[in-house]
Amino acid sequence: GAGVSQSPSNKVTEKGKDVELRCDPISGHTALYWYRQSLGQGLEFLIYFQGNSAPDKSGLPSDRFSAERTGGSVSTLTIQRTQQEDSAVYLCASSPFSDDTQYFGPGTRLTVL
Amino acid sequence: AQSVAQPEDQVNVAEGNPLTVKCTYSVSGNPYLFWYVQYPNRGLQFLLKYITGDNLVKGSYGFEAEFNKSQTSFHLKKPSALVSDSALYFCAVRDRGTGRRALTFGSGTRLQVQP
Numbered sequence: 001g002a003g004v005s006q007s008p009s010n011k012v013t014e015k016g017k018d019v020e021l022r023c024d025p026i027s028g029h030t031a032l033y034w035y036r037q038s039l040g041q042g043l044e045f046l047i048y049f050q051g052n053s054a055p056d057k058s059g060l061p062s063d064r065f066s067a068e069r070t071g072g073s074v075s076t077l078t079i080q081r082t083q084q085e086d087s088a089v090y091l092c093a094s095s096p097f098s099d100d101t102q103y104f105g106p107g108t109r110l111t112v113l
Numbered sequence: 114a115q116s117v118a119q120p121e122d123q124v125n126v127a128e129g130n131p132l133t134v135k136c137t138y139s140v141s142g143n144p145y146l147f148w149y150v151q152y153p154n155r156g157l158q159f160l161l162k163y164i165t166g167d168n169l170v171k172g173s174y175g176f177e178a179e180f181n182k183s184q185t186s187f188h189l190k191k192p193s194a195l196v197s198d199s200a201l202y203f204c205a206v207r208d209r210g211t212g213r214r215a216l217t218f219g220s221g222t223r224l225q226v227q228p
Contacts, residue, residue, distance in 0.1 A: 004156075031214065043203065043218035056213060091156055095214075100145050100164070100207065102216060104156040 002026065004105035006092050012111045013082055021077045021108045025094030032075050033095075033102055034067060038088035046090075049075065051097070082112045115140045115208050119219035126194045127227050134189040134202050134222045142210025146187040148178055151201040151221075160202075163187060164209075174198070194226045 005024040013019050025032050034046040045059040049069040060066070064082075069075040079086055089109050093102035116139045126132045138144055145164055149157040161172025168180045178189045187204060201223050205216040 033215065035218075042220045043205075045215035045217070048213075048215055050214070056215065058213075059215065093157075100214065101147070101159055101162060103159060104149070106154075106156045 004092055004094055004103055006090075006105040006108050008108060009106065010109045010111075012113065014113050015084060016081055018078065018080045019082055019110065021079075021090050021110070023075045023077070023092030023094075023105060025073065025075070025092070026103055028096065029094035029103075030072070030097040031095045031102075032069055033093040034075070034077050035091045035093065036088045037091055037107070041088075043091075046077070079110075082110075084112050086110060087112045115144075115206050115217045117204050117206050117217055117219035119202075119204055119222045121222050122220075123223045123225060125225045125227065128196050129193050132191050132194040132198070132224065132226070134204075134224060136187045136189065136204030136219060137185050138187060138204070138206040139185065140206055140208040140210075142208050144187075145207040145209050146178075146180060147205040147207075147216065148172065148176070148187075148189050149203045149205065151203065153200075157203065160189070194224075196226050196228050199224055199226045 007022045030051045032049045036044045047067045048056040064080045067077045089107040091107045093104045095102045118137045147162045148160040161170050163170050163180045171177045201221050203221050204219040
């Protein structure tokens with residue numbers, strides 16, 4: 001079946017602009033995660049959604065970062081007033097309710113000039 | 114707090130030889146442990162996991178890993194390496210005792226299999 005999909009695959013933006021990154025999880029998966037992969041920091045957790053529960057936002061690095069999950073499916077990660085240090089690959093993952101295995105999408109490579 | 118250490122940035126092995134990629138972890142409770150592989154310009158692919166039960170876990174592509182609670186280790190192994198196994202490997206942990214499902218990843222180990 002279809003895996004996790006993310007769009008765009010690449011995004012180049014200018015410092016100070018806002019960006020939106022999209023994630024489509026595997027159908028039927030109740031949990032959705034966002035991670036960031038960068039050379040200096042490795043793989044970092046950002047935010048986690050599980051069903052209708054309040055999201056775990058403990059990994060968001062600043063209040064410029066926010067995420068929504070609409071209808072328990074698609075999620076959008078928004079970065080406001082982008083900075084050069086936001087340049088990274090943003091990875092989305094999903095998992096079924098009864099299983100801890102997280103299945104990752106191909107990622108969005110964000111470059112802030 | 115939970116953490117993962119992958120002490121080797123790179124592992125080099127000849128094709129056909131056995132390979133080991135090391136991982137040690139730290140959690141306050143009992144761990145869920147995972148291995149993922151990343152090929153260039155791709156996302157992470159799940160290889161295997163330890164939840165409970167048998168300490169030797171078998172996964173995709175002939176990989177296996179052994180959970181050792183006393184040494185807090187979860188090393189990834191394969192009896193006979195292939196050139197196509199060359200990739201970046203990540204170990205990850207989650208503390209089973211908390212409700213927090215976010216994974217903490219190691220820094221990654223690049224595996225290079227030479228023909």
